[in-house]
Amino acid sequence: xxxxxxxxxxxxxxxxxxxxxxxxxxxxxxxxxxxxxxxxxxxxxxxxxxxxxxxxxxxxxxxxxxxxxxxxxxxxxxxxxxxxxxxxxxxxxxxxxxxxxxxxxxxxxxxxxxxxxxxxxxxxxxxxxxxxxxxxxxxxxxxxxxxxxxxxxxxxxxxxxxxxxxxxxxxxxxxxxxxxxxxxxxxxxxxxxxxxxxxxxxxxxxxxxxxxxxxxxxxxxxxxxxxxxxxxxxxxxxxxxxxxxxxxxxxxxxxxxxxxxxxxxxxxxxxxxxxxxxxxxxxxxxxxxxxxxxxxxxxxxxxxxxxxxxxxxxxxxxxxxxxxxxxxxxxxxxxxx
Amino acid sequence: xxxxxxxxxxxxxxxxxxxxxxxxxxxxxxxxxxxxxxxxxxxxxxxxxxxxxxxxxxxxxxxxxxxxxxxxxxxxxxxxxxxxxxxxxxxxxxxxxxxxxxxxxxxxxxxxxxxxxxxxxxxxxxxxxxxxxxxxxxxxxxxxxxxxxxxxxxxxxxxxxxxxxxxxxxxxxxxxxxxxxxxxxxxxxxxxxxxxxxxxxxxxxxxxxxxxxxxxxxxxxxxxxxxxxxxxxxxxxxxxxxxxxxxxxxxxxxxxxxxxxxxxxxxxxxxxxxxxxxxxxxxxxxxxxxxxxxxxxxxxxxxxxxxxxxxxxxxxxxxxxxxxxxxxxxxxxxxxxxxxxxxxxxxxxxxxxxxxxxxxxxxxxxxxxxxxxxxxxxxxxxxxxxxxxxxxxxxxxxxxxxxxxxxxxxxxxxxxxxx
Numbered sequence: 001x002x003x004x005x006x007x008x009x010x011x012x013x014x015x016x017x018x019x020x021x022x023x024x025x026x027x028x029x030x031x032x033x034x035x036x037x038x039x040x041x042x043x044x045x046x047x048x049x050x051x052x053x054x055x056x057x058x059x060x061x062x063x064x065x066x067x068x069x070x071x072x073x074x075x076x077x078x079x080x081x082x083x084x085x086x087x088x089x090x091x092x093x094x095x096x097x098x099x100x101x102x103x104x105x106x107x108x109x110x111x112x113x114x115x116x117x118x119x120x121x122x123x124x125x126x127x128x129x130x131x132x133x134x135x136x137x138x139x140x141x142x143x144x145x146x147x148x149x150x151x152x153x154x155x156x157x158x159x160x161x162x163x164x165x166x167x168x169x170x171x172x173x174x175x176x177x178x179x180x181x182x183x184x185x186x187x188x189x190x191x192x193x194x195x196x197x198x199x200x201x202x203x204x205x206x207x208x209x210x211x212x213x214x215x216x217x218x219x220x221x222x223x224x225x226x227x228x229x230x231x232x233x234x235x236x237x238x239x240x241x242x243x244x245x246x247x248x249x250x251x252x253x254x255x256x257x258x259x260x261x262x263x264x265x266x267x268x269x270x271x272x273x274x275x276x277x278x279x280x281x282x283x284x285x286x287x288x289x290x291x292x293x294x295x296x297x298x299x300x301x302x303x304x305x306x307x308x309x310x311x312x313x314x315x316x317x318x319x320x321x322x323x324x325x326x327x328x329x330x331x332x333x334x335x336x337x
Numbered sequence: 338x339x340x341x342x343x344x345x346x347x348x349x350x351x352x353x354x355x356x357x358x359x360x361x362x363x364x365x366x367x368x369x370x371x372x373x374x375x376x377x378x379x380x381x382x383x384x385x386x387x388x389x390x391x392x393x394x395x396x397x398x399x400x401x402x403x404x405x406x407x408x409x410x411x412x413x414x415x416x417x418x419x420x421x422x423x424x425x426x427x428x429x430x431x432x433x434x435x436x437x438x439x440x441x442x443x444x445x446x447x448x449x450x451x452x453x454x455x456x457x458x459x460x461x462x463x464x465x466x467x468x469x470x471x472x473x474x475x476x477x478x479x480x481x482x483x484x485x486x487x488x489x490x491x492x493x494x495x496x497x498x499x500x501x502x503x504x505x506x507x508x509x510x511x512x513x514x515x516x517x518x519x520x521x522x523x524x525x526x527x528x529x530x531x532x533x534x535x536x537x538x539x540x541x542x543x544x545x546x547x548x549x550x551x552x553x554x555x556x557x558x559x560x561x562x563x564x565x566x567x568x569x570x571x572x573x574x575x576x577x578x579x580x581x582x583x584x585x586x587x588x589x590x591x592x593x594x595x596x597x598x599x600x601x602x603x604x605x606x607x608x609x610x611x612x613x614x615x616x617x618x619x620x621x622x623x624x625x626x627x628x629x630x631x632x633x634x635x636x637x638x639x640x641x642x643x644x645x646x647x648x649x650x651x652x653x654x655x656x657x658x659x660x661x662x663x664x665x666x667x668x669x670x671x672x673x674x675x676x677x678x679x680x681x682x683x684x685x686x687x688x689x690x691x692x693x694x695x696x697x698x699x700x701x702x703x704x705x706x707x708x709x710x711x712x713x714x715x716x717x718x719x720x721x722x723x724x725x726x727x728x729x730x731x732x733x734x735x736x737x738x739x740x741x742x743x744x745x746x747x748x749x750x751x752x753x754x755x756x
Contacts, residue, residue: 039549046548054542154372154410155380156541156564158571160598168577189544189575261575262541263568266372307545 029177038308042175045186047307048300049171053192053261055299056199060254062276062283062291063206064247070223070286071243073130074123077137079251080273081144086111086252087259087268088148091157094256100162103256108249115248119241141269149266156265159256165191195257203292210288219243223286278317282324284334293332362401363665365656366423368416368434368444369459369649371408374539374563377592378645379408379436381638382459385646386433388632389653397657398665405429411436411538413443420447424454430667431455431674433652436645437538438463438482438511448472453670455678457656460648462586463510464517464743467697468728474671476678476696478655478685479648480612480726482511483743485586485702486518487730488723489610492704493583494526496720497608499555501529505546505569506560506585508535513743515585516560519610521730521740524753535745539565543572556580562587570600584609589707591615591643594715601715604707612687614705614719615641625650625686640714651685658683697728 005012026048030041038044065079089110090103097103122140126132168187175186210216218239221229230236258264258272275298280286283294298317305313324331367386370379383406395402405427407419416435423429431454435444441461448456449472456475458466462482467475493499502523506512512535520530531554534546547569550557557580561569566588582604587593589609594601613622629642642650659677666673683690690698701724705717729737741747 043545043549047545050542050544050548149372153376154408155376156374156568158564158567158598161575166575166599168575187577189572189577191575192544261572263564265564303542303545306542307549 026173029174029183040176042186043307045173045175046188047304049186049188049192051300051303052296053196053299054303055296056196057254057257057261058275058279058295058299059199059203059292060257061251061272062279062295063203063288064250064254065276066280066283066286066288066291067219067243068247069280071219071226072123072240073128074133075130075137076118076123076247077134077273078118078140078144079247079276080269080271081141081148082111082115082248082251083255083258083272084148084264084266084269085114085144085255087159087255087264088152088157089252090256091159091259091264094159100159100165100260103159104253107252107256111252111255112245112249115245116241118248119244123244124237124240141273145266145269148269154266156263157259158263159259161191161260165194169193189261192261195261203288206288215239215242278321281321281331284331287331287333287335290331290333362403363397363660363667364427364429365402365404365653366420366427366429366432366434367404367406367459367649368409368420368423368432368436368440369406370411370436370440371406372410373412374565375411375436375587375592375645376563378460378563378587378590378643381592381643381646382436382649384633384638385629385642385650386653388629389650389657391632392628393657397660398663400660400665402657407434409435409437409440411440413439416440417443417447420444420456424451429454431457431656431671433457433649433656434459435461436648437461438466438514439509441466441477442510445470445472445475448475455671455675457652457678458648459652460645461511462514464514464728465510467695469742471695471697473696474675476655476675476692478651478683478690478692478698480698480700480702481728482514482586483518483521483730484700484726484728485611486515486520487522487610487702487726488704488721489519489583489608490521490523490528491526492610492721493556493608494523494528497556497581499581499583500527501531501554502556502558502583503532503534503551503554504530504558504560505534505536505543505550506558507538507562507565508745509538510743511587512538512560512585513745513747515587516558517740517743517748518730519558519560519583519585520748520750521753524748524750527754528750529754530750533745536561536565541568543569544576547573547576547578550578550580554580556583558583558585559588560585562590563592566593567596567598567600570603571598574600574603579603582607584707586611587644589705589717590645591639591641592645594707594717595639604715605709607707608704608720609707609717610702610704611644612700612702613644613647614703615716616718617703619688621684621688622686641716647686651683651687651690654685655683693728695728699725699727702726 061083068076086107090107093103093106094100169190170185171188173186174183176184279294279298283290301316305316369382390402407423409416409419436459438461441463442465445466458477460479464481464483467477506516559582584607589604626641659674662677663673679692679696690700704721706720707715708718710716
């Protein structure tokens with residue numbers, strides 16, 4: 001931190017000022033002039049929170065994607081299909097048992113098992129052959145999409161929020177001030193806040209595992225130099241299997257989350273594949289903190305764009321991606337090799 | 338020489354089945370959206386085509402009827418691609434469909450390229466389909482979106498006292514048309530539209546729009562349908578919003594009212610308008626509902642037919658009616674069949690339907706309100722009826738044209754209120 005300040009005093013100042021401005025925009029009641037220019041504060045806050053919670057969802061999908069890529073150099077273009085499959089299975093489980101929470105472990109296990117099969121049967125055979133892997137995964141995603149269409153049909157499914165999570169909650173953020181001086185707190189859907197918290201916890205846990213445990217050490221070593229790690233006697237195929245299973249399971253869980261606050265239908269698989277590609281390109285391939293940063297940036301730009309410039313909102317995401325590729329091709333937190 | 342022989346035999350094999358079919362079987366192409374926001378409504382459309390055929394014993398004009406279903410996904414290009422497949426590969430005699438507004442406009446243009454065939458609209462409701470440069474072989478037996486909106490605006494102003502509203506509606510031709518029908522009436526009765534939000538068809542995240550809805554309005558008009566409506570209501574409920582709602586025609590349809598979950602309960606007490614009320618006591622409607630219920634087991638249908646289903650049912654009825662009148666004669670570019678479609682009055686579950694010079698239906702529109710029935714199901718209950726609603730909503734064609742085609746900003750509410 002200190003080193004960063006010393007090396008880049010100008011950048012540090014700009015980042016600090018931007019952070020302070022953002023904090024003020026979110027926390028302080030807005031003066032009338034600002035409301036005039038930007039519309040009501042509630043709208044802005046909602047866009048920000050929707051952006052961050054959407055970012056949490058993107059993070060769930062993209063972190064598995066980036067882990068798999070970082071370790072195996074394997075661009076799994078069937079990742080979106082795992083997301084959609086997880087969502088559909090989650091719908092069936094929560095519909096049959098009435099328990100939303102139960103859907104999470106069940107989906108994680110099923111989709112992770114599928115990931116193991118994919119890695120063992122398909123990817124192990126074409127290690128290092130990037131073109132073949134890409135083509136095979138595109139083929140798989142088309143096949144899986146058609147099977148899902150066959151089984152679940154073309155209509156869209158929504159996973160119901162359990163009673164204890166539905167409805168709004170008040171956040172300790174001032175949305176407006178009434179004429180008599182009362183503060184109006186921001187009301188926001190409870191389920192989104194809890195999913196955000198869960199995503200943050202998961203991110204922290206992943207960071208801890210990666211940086212503080214033996215397994216994490218193995219994975220990091222594998223990301224840096226696969227051959228050397230294998231040569232030093234580690235059974236690298238087992239590590240690969242574990243990471244692929246975990247990444248696939250995460251995508252499945254993200255499917256439940258996505259099915260709860262949006263909906264599941266054919267086409268969502270490619271939408272989320274594209275989103276996670278953009279997220280990891282912006283954040284940096286193979287980096288978990290990068291996936292988190294990228295997810296929040298993309299989520300925020302989508303939602304704020306949707307509110308303030310609806311016609312162009314789709315473009316912003318790709319502008320950000322293009323800018324990152326132009327000025328920092330390895331991604332914001334990626335390492336150049 | 339041998340090659341030539343094989344080729345001609347192969348070509349004959351391709352052509353012959355089509356020709357022999359044309360002798361005693363009539364093939365009907367059913368173009369219907371089975372993917373996307375209206376997939377549930379589309380399925381009900383297919384059910385109702387089957388129902389109408391079954392009631393006719395699978396025969397019309399002395400010929401056997403056969404259907405080929407072509408699925409679309411509510412986008413115009415898929416609809417046209419599937420229609421082309423129906424005509425060129427399946428060699429159907431005429432098409433029943435499509436389901437969604439912008440598909441209808443595309444099919445109007447496609448119909449002009451197949452003048453010897455006929456297109457009978459399924460349930461698409463964009464105004465332009467039969468208003469701007471209509472195709473001579475495109476027939477619409479359902480009212481358009483603007484007609485369906487009639488009466489609702491006056492009803493909410495006069496009966497409910499809601500005069501300031503904001504609107505959230507789907508950003509495509511039907512969304513504009515349906516909203517125009519409501520707004521014309523509403524503004525003329527003295528209402529004011531504070532803000533209009535347009536959301537893409539098939540979007541899933543409405544949190545931003547819900548947050549941006551103004552607080553100081555009497556009600557919010559919702560012009561989305563199918564799964565879009567379910568998503569919207571879910572997020573509306575999660576955000577804890579509770580303003581009065583006014584429903585567009587596809588908002589409080591059976592496809593939404595029969596959905597799982599609590600979100601639809603936000604609709605209780607919501608006035609809406611359209612061609613049908615599920616509790617309509619008329620014998621024609623009651624007989625139709627009874628026949629629908631008897632034809633399909635309970636888990637595989639809605640409690641009462643959906644708007645989409647009724648549209649496809651009436652379109653199939655119209656085809657059967659006309660085929661009977663001409664004894665199944667489809668010769669000479671289907672000329673007799675087309676004349677019969679255009680001129681014969683049609684008895685439907687919604688009353689008698691006649692077509693105008695644009696081959697667009699004139700009929701009655703009802704205002705309904707959503708209530709919870711004794712069995713816990715939501716249903717739409719009859720409140721008021723307007724008879725004989727024309728394509729120009731009772732205005733002269735010049736007045737109607739002066740208003741402009743429905744779009745994001747048309748109609749202009751202040752102008753209508755003044756006039």
